Amino acid sequence: MADTNDILKVENLKINFFTRKGKVYAVDDVSFSLKKGETLGLVGESGCGKTTTVLGLMKMIPPPGKITGGRILIKGEDIIPLSEDEMREKIRWEKISMVFQGAMNCLTPVYTIGKQMMETVQEHKEMEYLQAKKRIINYLNLVGLPEDIIRRYPHELSGGMKQRVVIATALFLEPEIVICDEPTTALDVVVQAQIINLIKRLKKKLGLSVIFITHDLATEAEVADRLLVMYAGKLVEIGTNEQIYGKRGPIHPYTEKLLKATPRLHEKVEELSFIPGTPPDLVDPPSGCRFHPRCLEVMEKCKKDIPSLIEVEPGHWIACWRNTND
Ligand SMILES: Nc1ncnc2c1ncn2[C@@H]1O[C@H](COP(=O)(O)OP(=O)(O)OP(=O)(O)O)[C@@H](O)[C@H]1O
Ligand SMILES: [Mg+2]
Numbered sequence: 001m002a003d004t005n006d007i008l009k010v011e012n013l014k015i016n017f018f019t020r021k022g023k024v025y026a027v028d029d030v031s032f033s034l035k036k037g038e039t040l041g042l043v044g045e046s047g048c049g050k051t052t053t054v055l056g057l058m059k060m061i062p063p064p065g066k067i068t069g070g071r072i073l074i075k076g077e078d079i080i081p082l083s084e085d086e087m088r089e090k091i092r093w094e095k096i097s098m099v100f101q102g103a104m105n106c107l108t109p110v111y112t113i114g115k116q117m118m119e120t121v122q123e124h125k126e127m128e129y130l131q132a133k134k135r136i137i138n139y140l141n142l143v144g145l146p147e148d149i150i151r152r153y154p155h156e157l158s159g160g161m162k163q164r165v166v167i168a169t170a171l172f173l174e175p176e177i178v179i180c181d182e183p184t185t186a187l188d189v190v191v192q193a194q195i196i197n198l199i200k201r202l203k204k205k206l207g208l209s210v211i212f213i214t215h216d217l218a219t220e221a222e223v224a225d226r227l228l229v230m231y232a233g234k235l236v237e238i239g240t241n242e243q244i245y246g247k248r249g250p251i252h253p254y255t256e257k258l259l260k261a262t263p264r265l266h267e268k269v270e271e272l273s274f275i276p277g278t279p280p281d282l283v284d285p286p287s288g289c290r291f292h293p294r295c296l297e298v299m300e301k302c303k304k305d306i307p308s309l310i311e312v313e314p315g316h317w318i319a320c321w322r323n324t325n326d
Helices: 050-057 084-091 113-124 129-142 147-151 159-171 189-206 217-223 241-245 253-260 300-304
Strands: 006-019 022-035 039-043 065-074 096-099 177-181 209-213 226-231 234-240 310-313 316-318
Touching (some): 022 065, 159 189, 189 209, 234 253
Parallel strands (some): 039 226
Antiparallel strands (some): 006 065
């Protein structure tokens, strides 16, 4: 999987939460890479570890969570050994930044947008007030907002406008990698489409590399060049947009099910398919393949042995015993 175009490379990342109930295996041996200028989609059911994975990349795992293994290489430099000061001073927001899940609801209600954005700049960069203000206005314009937004309070903005503010703030320190964690959830479909178009446009214009998280495979088909499918803390399939959505379609039984459960426009079906059962408790994940209790094609081997990701065609990786010969 090594490639000199990789701006980010994640190797065997492990993240656990040490709770009273026990150790949660939230991210377990996850490896992938992100190329310069690429949009990588990360999908999977609620609780499968999407947010935890990307919070790991920012080194912002909340307690009782911890990165317990692996490497996170940004342009070849492993950031796991870096101290919190080093992360804050040279990596977070400047090299890799994030639009947090639900961030638009976290804007402080008592401050104007300008004041909130100014605080973010001043926390990270020494910049004259006027220069910072100019930059804030530039970025607000870039995301399609007028200058006078800086004097408004969050309650005076629509959901879409707030999300644009959050995106502008994430781009502000000119990171090359931007993570968007469900940036369109809770917005109506028209505004969702506008935000997705905005992200696509910004990616092109600024040459960003993007990790885009959503539950929704239809949205992902719109934005992603490649897809990572996660199930219960593990990656089960990696493929290009064409490989997953094309004629051949996905190979892993979980991805197949996930796609079939996605409604499509202009296609009448009697009933949408769903995935039987519920995702497992990650304190005590199933043995072998974690999907085996819900898989209709389960074999004896799946219950005992953990399948690793195998490349079944160039760039298409599957972790499933059904696709391995041994
Ligand atoms: N602060 C925490 N303390 C304990 N367990 C946590 C914590 N945060 C997440 N987890 C556990 O880690 C696992 C992964 O959660 P995560 O939030 O990463 O999932 P997700 O894929 O982002 O889900 P969603 O689609 O709902 O946002 C879950 O089992 C969750 O219960
Ligand atoms: Mg999440």
